[in-house]
Amino acid sequence: MKTGKEYEESLRKLNLNVYLFGKKVANVVDDPIIRPSMNAVKMTYEMAAMPEYEDLMTATSHITGKKINRFTHIHQSTTDLVKKTKMERLLGAQTGCCFQRCVGMDAMNALSITTFNIDKKYGTEYNKRFLKYLEFVQAEDLVCDGAMTDPKGDRALAPSQQKDPDMFLHVVEERADGIVVTGAKAHQTGAVNSHEIIVMPTISMREEDKDYAISFALPSDAKGITYIYGRQSCDTRKLEKGLLDRGNQIFGGHEALVVFEKVFVPWERVFMYKEYDFAGELVENFASYHRQSYACKVGVGDVLIGATQVAADYNGANKASHVKDKIIEMNHLNETLFCGSLACAEEGSKQPSGTYLVNVLLANVCKQNVTRFPYEIARLAQDIAGGLMVTMPSEDDLNSPEIGHYVKKYFQGRADVSTENRMKILRLIENITLGTAAVGYLTESMHGAGSPQAQRIMIARQVNMAEKMKTAKKLCGIKE
Amino acid sequence: MLKIGIKFCGGCNPAFDRVAAVEKIKKGLEGKAEFVPLNDETSEMVIAVMGCGNACAELGETREKQIIIISDIDGADAAIEEIKRKQKV
Ligand SMILES: Cc1cc2nc3c(=O)[nH]c(=O)nc-3n(C[C@H](O)[C@H](O)[C@H](O)COP(=O)(O)OP(=O)(O)OC[C@H]3O[C@@H](n4cnc5c(N)ncnc54)[C@H](O)[C@@H]3O)c2cc1C
Ligand code: SF4
16 A cells, blocks of 8 residues: 555656646646645545554455555445445544545446446456456555546537537547547546546436447546646635635645546556446446445534534533534534435445445435535534634734734634634634535535435435335225 | 554544553553554454444454453553453553
């Protein structure tokens, strides 16, 4: 396994084509806007080497029997799935943000199932290729970007019906040694902190869309790939000298638009090629794993609840009964999210490939709650934090020789707590509920791993309605 | 001297400071036990530090050894006493 330092060094060797604020980034690793997100991914390496976390952070490879980072593991039991949930909560709580490495893990687990199933039907050799690739990822302890979401253009039209054919990533040329692809993947979490990009189709497809039914993996600096870094609310605070106004002083997440302009993929890295009838299965399995992965929001919730309690302690409102009750409600919602992720893991099952898949119905229920509860937790945090969270002056004002004493005097809460500490905790709440980390805690909770309606469709499809109706009829004596 | 390995749970949501508990145990057994890496085959005993009552850390690799499990902060004192008693030190 790589150390955190080795991970950082390995990123320096990549030759990524990254654009930020309209300019090409010369040094991605040290860029002040990007750096906090690298710090968060680095934690997945550092904690794997710490005895007090390794039971969750590491696993035993089913291919080589070697100890590996759990983010490169294929789940071999429901215990593995439960550990994945716990690892994600742990990391969310340690970083207070999106640590970006779960999308690739979920992509690999979904591919381990679907490549096997395609081979069984068509006699192809995708699973063999995939396992070889997986062994490489495990041995090198790599970060993989899980790239599913296409820009999608007109949502009412299928890939092959779009006016611009590049709205969904597709094959543009087939060669003896591989394929050439064009298109883009949007909202790519952790893309510029990744060594590899694993591309999957974004929706179920029909025969006419078969050029879009492709899956493959490429090094992140492959020729023809361009990254356009996503803005986040309050991002330029990271360019300021002081740390206080950032809220989270160390960590952050990121997303990027990843453009593929005639990119060559060798056959040994192609895991699906025009088997359109398996696109839906791959999407569903990836989405189910990723809906489980939102246990990370429970960890960020832990930070937000802790911060809210501190804010209440600092302004003296901590003993008010409604404040106590609101914090109980925040915990209730947060632990309910944990229940969903744990439940779908515990109820997981073995697939023909040997991989354990989460319970699809419960994973969708889990994510449906994730689209709602963090918003309510954030609302309660803002209620308890008070208005100062959004009207407070800057760190420079606090330290100003002319007016700093006013800031200290008038924003003092309890007399034994410094104004500076009160400002720090309020900035952290601001960061998670409407600053850079709100991207991960709120909007990603809404749309990441699929917008709310996608889960409702799955819930409708997965529940055993016939059985429910049968039982109801039996109990009230209906005989038809 | 008695050789002891430490096995931690992964610490997803621990109810106490597991690392501090181990420091306490190490201090309590200073001069009476040697703390060695978990994979040290010469150790006779393993202290398994579980962050909560779920006690989910895998103990398979420590099967052959005496295991003392602690899953709350009071467990640190109890472990010190138990080891002293067992070793008559
Ligand atoms: C922070 C963040 C991180 C993400 N990380 C990743 C990542 O790492 N990898 C990845 O592949 N993806 C990632 N995603 C993408 C995520 O999966 C998508 O945001 C999600 O699938 C929704 O797609 P969209 O954003 O294009 O929304 P849109 O498609 O624009 O949806 C907007 C609304 O329109 C509705 N809608 C859309 N199409 C239809 C339709 N045909 N019929 C009816 N209603 C429709 C939706 O339900 C929704 O309410 C991330 C997203 C976010 C916000
Ligand atoms: S023992 Fe408790 S705190 Fe430790 S990993 Fe298991 S569930 Fe989490």
